[in-house]
Amino acid sequence: MFATEDTVVFFRNQFVPFKDATLTLANTGFLYGLGVFTGMRAHYNQEQDKLYLFRPADHYKRFLISCRLMRYSNFLKNFSEEKFISILKELLSKNAVREDVYIRVTNFTDEDKISPRLGQYKDAFSAFIYPLGDYVPTTGMRCKVSSWIRVEDNAIPARAKVNGAYVNTALAKAEAISLGFDEAIFLDRNGHVIEGSAENIFFVMDGKLVTPGVSDNILEGITRRSVIEMAKNLGIETIERSVDRTELYKADEIFMTGTGAKVSPVVSVDGIDVGDGLVGPVSSTIQNLYSRIVRGDEPEYMHWLVEC
Numbered sequence: 001m002f003a004t005e006d007t008v009v010f011f012r013n014q015f016v017p018f019k020d021a022t023l024t025l026a027n028t029g030f031l032y033g034l035g036v037f038t039g040m041r042a043h044y045n046q047e048q049d050k051l052y053l054f055r056p057a058d059h060y061k062r063f064l065i066s067c068r069l070m071r072y073s074n075f076l077k078n079f080s081e082e083k084f085i086s087i088l089k090e091l092l093s094k095n096a097v098r099e100d101v102y103i104r105v106t107n108f109t110d111e112d113k114i115s116p117r118l119g120q121y122k123d124a125f126s127a128f129i130y131p132l133g134d135y136v137p138t139t140g141m142r143c144k145v146s147s148w149i150r151v152e153d154n155a156i157p158a159r160a161k162v163n164g165a166y167v168n169t170a171l172a173k174a175e176a177i178s179l180g181f182d183e184a185i186f187l188d189r190n191g192h193v194i195e196g197s198a199e200n201i202f203f204v205m206d207g208k209l210v211t212p213g214v215s216d217n218i219l220e221g222i223t224r225r226s227v228i229e230m231a232k233n234l235g236i237e238t239i240e241r242s243v244d245r246t247e248l249y250k251a252d253e254i255f256m257t258g259t260g261a262k263v264s265p266v267v268s269v270d271g272i273d274v275g276d277g278l279v280g281p282v283s284s285t286i287q288n289l290y291s292r293i294v295r296g297d298e299p300e301y302m303h304w305l306v307e308c
């Protein structure tokens with residue numbers, strides 16, 4: 001396993017050693033959380049000796065929307081989908097990656113100005129890699145409904161992956177961990193279930209999947225979209241609708257999805273077993289299929305992968 005500190009990174013239009021990619025203490029992006037990001041994974045298939053990037057074009061599209069919101073003119077003018085993907089491929093090849101990695105792609109406010117503004121300052125693009133196995137337990141998470149509510153579209157839009165909004169994530173995650181749970185589940189101010197601290201959430205009810213809709217202050221997850229399509233191909237319908245808190249306690253199965261979390265079953269919420277408290281058959285089918293897809297072991301889904 002490599003150390004991020006030993007890698008080459010993309011920073012301000014060029015590849016440089018990690019230690020040379022630095023910002024000043026007065027950087028406005030750092031001071032106010034003014035940046036947007038996406039987290040992607042590349043998976044290494046040992047038998048095939050191939051590395052596959054998962055749905056980079058979809059990450060680009062979501063990232064572009066975040067950059068529009070933040071009025072990042074450098075990115076909007078100069079970074080096409082083709083350029084975005086070619087930088088990521090070059091990042092992986094320059095670092096000779098032959099293991100599973102998480103790629104952190106950020107576009108940030110790159111000025112040392114005193115006040116937080118949008119559309120008036122320079123912005124810069126960066127990308128670097130972490131080695132990353134499991135981000136959360138994948139054999140059955142114990143979750144807690146957070147006492148923190150999810151940020152709203154009219155406050156800091158969850159649809160955009162804004163750096164500063166992850167204070168909301170950190171508060172919920174810290175609370176859950178300090179109370180002995182694995183992960184937090186956010187509600188909104190009306191008590192509806194929104195998502196995990198960094199994952200979308202799915203319920204299995206009466207043989208169908210149920211998940212909060214895209215206008216419920218969720219991040220429109222790329223794993224979420226993939227799971228909906230995989231379920232459809234398996235003949236399982238997905239209903240997108242608002243979900244009450246008490247549905248957490250009556251669902252047959254629950255699982256969470258995300259680039260970091262992959263597909264991770266939930267076995268209890270607030271100390272109450274989900275179903276019989278074991279990983280259910282639908283969760284486990286989707287989890288197994290997802291892990292084969294991302295590694296290039298499912299011919300039907302190769303169009304989601306870019307070989308690096």
Ligand SMILES: Cc1ncc(COP(=O)(O)O)c(C=O)c1O
Nearest residue numbers: 198199200219221222223258259
């Ligand atoms: C708040 C939040 N929700 C959901 C997700 C899952 O999104 P994706 O599947 O695109 O990684 C993430 C992870 O990036 C996240 O941070």
